[in-house]
Amino acid sequence: MHIQPLIQTALFDVADWEVDAEFGVFPQGARAKDAVFAPDQPPEPVISPKRRYLFKRSKKSYPDQFWGEVVAYRVGCLLGVQVPPAFAAWNSQTGHCAALIEWFYDGSEAFVMAGDFLQKMHSDFDRKHGTQHNLLDNMRLLRTIAYHKLLEPGWRQWWIDALLFDALIGNTDRHQDNWGFIFYRAGQETRCRLAPLFDNGTSLGHERFTSHIGNWNDGNYGRYIANGTHHVKWSLSDDIPLRGHISLLTRALDEWPETREATRAKLNFSSCELSHTIRDLVQLTATVPLTAERLTFMLALLARRLALLKELLQ
Numbered sequence: 001m002h003i004q005p006l007i008q009t010a011l012f013d014v015a016d017w018e019v020d021a022e023f024g025v026f027p028q029g030a031r032a033k034d035a036v037f038a039p040d041q042p043p044e045p046v047i048s049p050k051r052r053y054l055f056k057r058s059k060k061s062y063p064d065q066f067w068g069e070v071v072a073y074r075v076g077c078l079l080g081v082q083v084p085p086a087f088a089a090w091n092s093q094t095g096h097c098a099a100l101i102e103w104f105y106d107g108s109e110a111f112v113m114a115g116d117f118l119q120k121m122h123s124d125f126d127r128k129h130g131t132q133h134n135l136l137d138n139m140r141l142l143r144t145i146a147y148h149k150l151l152e153p154g155w156r157q158w159w160i161d162a163l164l165f166d167a168l169i170g171n172t173d174r175h176q177d178n179w180g181f182i183f184y185r186a187g188q189e190t191r192c193r194l195a196p197l198f199d200n201g202t203s204l205g206h207e208r209f210t211s212h213i214g215n216w217n218d219g220n221y222g223r224y225i226a227n228g229t230h231h232v233k234w235s236l237s238d239d240i241p242l243r244g245h246i247s248l249l250t251r252a253l254d255e256w257p258e259t260r261e262a263t264r265a266k267l268n269f270s271s272c273e274l275s276h277t278i279r280d281l282v283q284l285t286a287t288v289p290l291t292a293e294r295l296t297f298m299l300a301l302l303a304r305r306l307a308l309l310k311e312l313l314q
């Protein structure tokens with residue numbers, strides 16, 4: 001079931017938005033970012049008044065990377081998977097462009113990264129690189145939390161959706177701290193649900209400069225896509241780690257065949273619809289715009305990956 005995306009009509013300027021002083025105390029991750037609060041009267045209805053947003057810049061070497069978060073959000077909506085709404089924004093005082101991403105939990109809830117639990121399961125867990133991050137351990141963790149009735153059902157479909165989404169956008173960075181749990185109170189009890197799919201910008205060919213891929217043919221695209229790997233591997237014990245986007249999804253579908261039908265149904269859209277859902281973004285005026293060349297490259301990758309996924313699930 002598609003989700004109706006929130007569409008902005010102009011770039012948002014956060015220069016006057018209140019910065020959340022607390023957030024900077026806990027910097028986490030590779031890209032410069034701030035948390036900011038939307039004003040009482042937001043510039044457009046797609047922004048919630050007073051809500052917290054992450055203003056997440058690109059890696060220095062790839063200034064237009066932030067567009068990937070916005071495109072990934074739109075693609076997630078088309079797939080029908082939960083991705084925090086993401087918009088294009090800038091700060092007119094600093095000149096920085098960034099993705100403006102809706103905070104995915106509220107003040108009464110707490111987010112815990114999966115890495116916090118995995119480190120408890122393996123005292124030698126390599127938190128920096130996540131070299132031991134694997135789906136069999138993730139399953140053990142999720143089964144344990146679900147067994148204690150803390151976690152809402154559906155975690156198998158959640159992981160299939162994550163693998164499907166990551167395979168479609170070519171995300172290589174779903175490490176142990178890029179997924180996790182939102183804890184909340186339900187009456188006298190504490191429960192949790194899996195967080196929406198956040199941190200989606202290491203994807204969509206962002207590390208390729210468009211000036212270098214103008215002459216790519218089918219062979220170039222095919223090799224690039226075939227080399228795409230997920231961060232998580234299937235298990236720690238495989239001699240050759242299983243982590244290719246398509247092969248990992250294939251393995252997970254074999255493990256949970258009951259998820260197959262719902263997964264196939266999610267791919268019920270065409271490459272034209274993919275184009276339709278993101279092409280308005282090139283109209284947004286920005287100092288770092290989404291260029292027509294970047295959009296064309298993203299769409300070329302998305303269309304090919306969509307075809308591979310449809311073939312897998314037919």
Ligand SMILES: Nc1ncnc2c1ncn2[C@@H]1O[C@H](COP(=O)(O)OP(=O)(O)OP(=O)(O)O)[C@@H](O)[C@H]1O
Binds near residue numbers: 032103
């Ligand atoms: N929309 C959001 N709402 C609430 N918290 C968020 C949101 N997006 C990210 N975070 C928190 O901020 C942290 C850093 O954000 P994110 O993972 O997007 O950045 P990053 O710099 O790309 O990290 P990485 O090094 O994993 O690539 C996350 O681990 C998560 O705890």
Ligand SMILES: [Mg+2]
Binds near residue numbers: 030199
């Ligand atoms: Mg991250």
